[in-house]
Amino acid sequence: MNEIIIFILSTAGAVFILLAAIGVVRMPDLFLRISVTTKAATLGIGLILVAAAVYFQDTAITSRVLAIILFMLLTAPVGAHMIGRASYFTGVKMWIKSRHDDLKGKYDPKTHKLSSEDTPKKIPKT
Amino acid sequence: MIKTRFLSNLLLSFIWLAITGTFTFQNFVFGFLLSFILMWLITTNRREEKYYSRGPKLIGFVFFFLYELVKANLQVAYDVITPSYYMEPGIIRIPLTAKTNLEITLLANLITLTPGTLSLDVSDDRKVLYVHAMYVKDKEEFIASIKNGFERKLLEILR
Numbered sequence: 001m002n003e004i005i006i007f008i009l010s011t012a013g014a015v016f017i018l019l020a021a022i023g024v025v026r027m028p029d030l031f032l033r034i035s036v037t038t039k040a041a042t043l044g045i046g047l048i049l050v051a052a053a054v055y056f057q058d059t060a061i062t063s064r065v066l067a068i069i070l071f072m073l074l075t076a077p078v079g080a081h082m083i084g085r086a087s088y089f090t091g092v093k094m095w096i097k098s099r100h101d102d103l104k105g106k107y108d109p110k111t112h113k114l115s116s117e118d119t120p121k122k123i124p125k126t
Numbered sequence: 127m128i129k130t131r132f133l134s135n136l137l138l139s140f141i142w143l144a145i146t147g148t149f150t151f152q153n154f155v156f157g158f159l160l161s162f163i164l165m166w167l168i169t170t171n172r173r174e175e176k177y178y179s180r181g182p183k184l185i186g187f188v189f190f191f192l193y194e195l196v197k198a199n200l201q202v203a204y205d206v207i208t209p210s211y212y213m214e215p216g217i218i219r220i221p222l223t224a225k226t227n228l229e230i231t232l233l234a235n236l237i238t239l240t241p242g243t244l245s246l247d248v249s250d251d252r253k254v255l256y257v258h259a260m261y262v263k264d265k266e267e268f269i270a271s272i273k274n275g276f277e278r279k280l281l282e283i284l285r
Contacts, residue, residue, distance in 0.1 A: 099215065
């Protein structure tokens with residue numbers, strides 16, 4: 001029974017990480033790449049760690065696994081957010097088929113202020 | 127009030143551990159649940175005590191989040207392995223109900239953790255969160271799904 005659980009968890013984790021790697025190659029722009037990789041990798045690593053915890057069935061290892069997962073859930077989004085934010089404000093282009101861009105014109109590069117006014121702009125479909 | 131409730135809950139579960147004499151994690155969890163139920167039973171005005179409704183809500187939120195995580199991961203995975211793109215990406219402006227630093231940080235973290243959405247920035251007056259999303263079929267619908275899903279559930283726990 002334990003072997004089946006370990007088998008399912010570790011295989012699913014490896015598949016999610018593989019899909020994240022394929023996503024890096026296939027996605028058309030930076031934001032979509034970040035979206036695909038950070039989260040799929042987080043879930044994949046989490047599943048593999050849980051599989052390790054099930055395999056060892058040891059309190060010391062289980063608590064370490066829980067701590068690693070907790071810190072990964074805390075830190076991975078912060079990194080993704082900082083990369084995404086910095087690249088948008090330094091002028092990285094979005095995919096040409098993107099539908100909405102609510103952030104356009106909201107950021108003032110001189111004063112580094114970001115306004116919250118609602119001025120909907122739709123990118124015309126090409 | 128919540129801190130004292132939690133501490134007395136912990137104290138009761140340690141007493142349970144001492145009395146039963148088996149210092150295992152399972153026994154601790156059992157003692158914690160038992161003392162939680164006992165404290166719930168002896169409270170007179172249950173509606174005013176938030177501690178009792180918050181615990182089950184927190185567990186429910188964890189499962190809701192795991193469900194969303196797996197669902198969104200599968201959706202993104204499908205888009206990665208099939209040749210054509212089904213994405214309609216865009217940056218969406220989401221008005222925030224969350225006010226304090228902790229609430230906004232947790233909400234932005236949760237949004238970034240679900241695949242397909244990436245929180246980009248919070249405006250300086252903290253009224254708006256800008257989110258990059260992969261699947262925006264309808265803008266209003268997307269905003270409503272974030273506000274009624276993550277944000278409402280998160281604020282129910284934190285407030």
